Amino acid sequence: MDALDKKLISEFGGKVVRKDLLHRIKKGTNVPTFVLEFLLARYCASDEPAEIQAGLEAVLETLNDNYVRPNEANKAQSKVATKGKYRFIDKVHVNYVEKDRRHWAALENFDSRRIAIAHKYFDENDRLLQGGLWAEVTIAYNEIEDDAYAFYVEDLRPIQLSRFDFNRYCEGRSAFSRDAWIDIILRSVGLEPTVLSHRLKLHFIARLFPLVEPNFNFIELGPRGTGKSYFFSEFSPYSTLISGGQATKATLFYNNQRKKIGLVGFWDTVAFDEVGGIKVKDQDTIQIMKDFMANGRFSRGVEVIADASMAFVGNLDLSVQQIVHSEVYDLFQPLPKEFDLAVMDRFALYLPGWEMPKNSSEFLTKNYGFITDYLAEAFHHQLKHTNRYEEVSKRIRLGKSVEGRDEKGIKKTVASFLKILHPAGDVSDKEFEEYVTYAIECRRRVKEQMNKRKSDDEFAKINLSYINNQDEEIVVYCPESKTAEATQDPVRKDIHDGEGAKESSQRKPAEKKIAPEPEHKKLPEPEEQPSPDIIIKENAQEPNAQHFTIQYGATGYSYESILSPYLTGAKTIEIEDPYIRANHQVQNFIRFCEAVVKTPTIQKISLCTGYDDQTDLKELSDRLNDVKQSLIELDIQLDININEHLHDREIRIDNGWTIKIGRGLDLYQKPDSWYSVGVYDQSLKKCLETKIDIFKRDAEPGEQ
Known part of the structure; x- marks a missing residue:
């Protein structure tokens, strides 16, 4: 230990750890740093070499016994089933499943998505519900066969401090x-x-x-x-x-x-x-x-x-x-x-x-x-x-080139320095000036690049500065670009030139302001113009109505190629198809959804399908509810209606287009082998013969 180590241990006993121990264990494990340090603080809180070695062995043993590796999920589940319960170190997620009307826990490496969990755990730890949380979690086995789950959370301890004393932290910093x-x-x-x-x-x-x-x-x-x-x-x-x-x-x-x-x-x-x-x-x-x-x-x-x-x-x-x-x-x-x-x-x-x-x-x-x-x-x-922003605002003096967002960015950077390095205050003028200089440099780097991109002088005030204690204005530069003329004084494009590509004969000074043109002469700024892709879409003609037959064995037809030209501006799409029952038909519907959700305006999909005496309605409902859950994650609503007497096959889009496919979504031949080209790419699949009619709803097929 050096002098800084000894003083740190003296001021913050129990809150520090030897970082080389972390490096030694980290190289052989794929475990987050804060998880390893949680264990090191428990087992290696000593300076004695023998105790440290014993502690390292205890950490490794704990990881070996309690940390779940992805390829050992079945072994971990078996431990719980045979021993009744077991403690693991894993990342825990909690999801609300609408069809079950309850929350289920999921352990990332334990490989189970249906673990019962009490409300108190995710009420106390919101991050369980969004993104997950590493924890020591005790999983117990459920002996009741009638229940819909095999495992439940008996205890959960987040791997982080349960209490933090900020005043003590500031006292130690002093x-x-x-x-x-x-x-x-x-x-x-x-x-x-x-x-x-x-x-x-x-x-x-x-x-x-x-x-x-x-x-x-x-x-x-x-x-x-x-x-x-x-x-x-x-x-x-x-x-x-x-x-x-x-x-x-x-x-x-x-x-x-x-x-x-x-x-x-x-x-x-x-x-x-x-x-x-x-x-x-x-x-x-x-x-x-x-x-x-x-x-x-x-x-x-x-x-x-x-x-x-x-x-x-x-x-x-x-x-x-x-x-x-x-x-x-x-x-x-x-x-x-x-x-x-x-x-x-x-x-x-x-x-x-x-x-x-x-x-x-x-x-x-x-x-x-x-x-x-x-x-x-x-x-x-x-x-x-x-909040250190107000403290910074009262103390800092910025130059005339510093504009609104420059000022905010600079002050937030300086406030961040104060929070990390001076949590209790007490920053000298020299230190404060150093932080201001660094903050201005890092904000100038942003502004220089925007000034390079912009065809006018909106961001030309790049010489950001501050006023020091001697009332001198200090301009701050970025070291990589200080002597780079292309960055400090970029060439402007003449946007009034007929070809729009010739450079003006002289560079314009970076700080020079140009009087605005009269309103009728102004041209739109380059970044406000629509991209080429958008221009093409806006100038493109509305797609035509179509009536054609797909021949038996033809390829090149996918749901996306058939539907996408007619989805522009669509928010809701309704599909009626009585044959979304069997497994491959539900798979077809998923492919249909994948094609539809690529249109960013889509907010809702409505499915109406049918069933017969051979249909397992519970299994069908479970499958479609799984599709519904996955669409919810994309912020798209799926409404499902199962109708025994449905016979029509039709896709209706709220922008006015209707698409009728004679065979509905089931227009592909069954593959000869599940290991052949075309099994997954619809455009390579062979089709069955079917008729397709696409028309606006104010005109029926044949009237176009």
């Missing part, structure tokens, strides 16, 4: 200098500060800002392998990481079908990994995201206010020097095309990920740091219960 506290924070996240420069230390501290400041919009883009997502995936149980995939308004913000708030209501930080791979289903998601990033509230029929910060991390494929000296590229290049300037303008801080070192054992500490749970609780408490 025993350390600012620089010593930075080192303690870095060691707590597993890094050795003695091998890092002071600027790198500030970068790593900045990665923690979304965990401590509400509604803090953070972005870091840089090379691969620098640990960008670690802080959000494993450091705090109050943070959730979304790895690529589809971002929907129902998942992120509010599900109108369930009447439930999304992730932003349950987590302190919602982070997006590999941000370039995010797929946005519809523009409503982006609009709601803009509203939420701006002021922490949005409306989806109900007004919702939440504190969650949003963090975006991703990779740059070009070198920074190539980008800043380029007239074409900017440092927002990896972002999805849906992330327009309005989204970018809401980022408070752009962390220069290209300055961060690659992950390496030389940067890992062997000293003591806070138990991750303890520091995470400190950050969570400050996010929910402390």
Whole structure:
């Protein structure tokens, strides 16, 4: 132990752990950091080598006996059945199942989705209902055969602190200098500060800002392998990481079908990994995201206010020097095309990920740091219960180029520094000025890139500055772009030129304001113009009515190819088909739903189907209710009506189109083998002969 270790143990006894022990165990286990430290704090709270070794063995034994690995789910279930009950370490989810009218717990690696659980557990721990929670959970076996479940939760203990004393935390902080506290924070996240420069230390501290400041919009883009997502995936149980995939308004913000708030209501930080791979289903998601990033509230029929910060991390494929000296590229290049300037303008801080070192054992500490749970609780408490923004507003003086969102972003960054490094106050003028300088640099990085993208001077005031104690105005630059003319003074496109592509003969000064054109001469700003895809859709003619026959054995017909041209603007689609009964017919209906939900305006699907004497109505109802549950997660309502006397086959869309398929959805031949091409791709499936009529409802087939 060094002097800092001894002093930390003295001030925060029982709240610290040897981080090298974590590294030793972490390499051989795929268990979250806060779970391992929970066990290390229990078994390795000693400085004696023999006791530490015994503690490590106890941790490994506990993991071996109680941690459920995905490939051992059957073994774990067998343990419960034979022993009556067993304690596990696993991630627990709780879901409300509408058809059962009750909640069921699901253990991620135990591989059971139907575990009975008492209300008290998810009433006390909201995150069980949204995203799940790591816990020590005792699963017991249900001996009553008539019950619809085999297992139930007998006890559940979240793997996090049950009580946190913020006053004691601030009292302990007062025993350390600012620089010593930075080192303690870095060691707590597993890094050795003695091998890092002071600027790198500030970068790593900045990665923690979304965990401590509400509604803090953070972005870091840089090379691969620098640990960008670690802080959000494993450091705090109050943070959730979304790895690529589809971002929907129902998942992120509010599900109108369930009447439930999304992730932003349950987590302190919602982070997006590999941000370039995010797929946005519809523009409503982006609009709601803009509203939420701006002021922490949005409306989806109900007004919702939440504190969650949003963090975006991703990779740059070009070198920074190539980008800043380029007239074409900017440092927002990896972002999805849906992330327009309005989204970018809401980022408070752009962390220069290209300055961060690659992950390496030389940067890992062997000293003591806070138990991750303890520091995470400190950050969570400050996010929910402390406000340093007003304190910063009274003390900071910003220059004339700092505009509305610049000011807000800068102040929130400085407030985040104060919360992490000075939780009880007592920040010197020199330290405060350092935080202001860093905050302005990271906000300037955002504004420089927007100025590069914009064809006029809306974001041209990039020389952000502050007034120091000597009443001097200090302009802050980003080190990577300070000498890059392409970034500091970008070439403007002449939007009045006939071809719209020639560059103006002279560069315009970055700070120069141009008088507005008369109203009748104004052209729409580039980012406000619809994308080429949207232009095509708006200029395209309405699809024609069709009457044709699909020949026996023909291929190239899928539900999507038949339906999609006629779904523009549709909100509700009704389908009548008496033969959604057998397993393969229900599968056809699922494929139909998959084709329909790709239209972002769809809100409701109504199914009317039939049955006969051979139909198992309970089994059919269970299958269709499963489809209904999955559609609810996409914020789409499914209404089901089973009618014994139904004979028609028809699809009606609320935009006026009707589609009649002679065979209904069952228009494909049974495959010769389930291992042949065409089993899963409908466009490759062979069809049965059937007639298709597509017409507007004000005209019957043959009258078009």
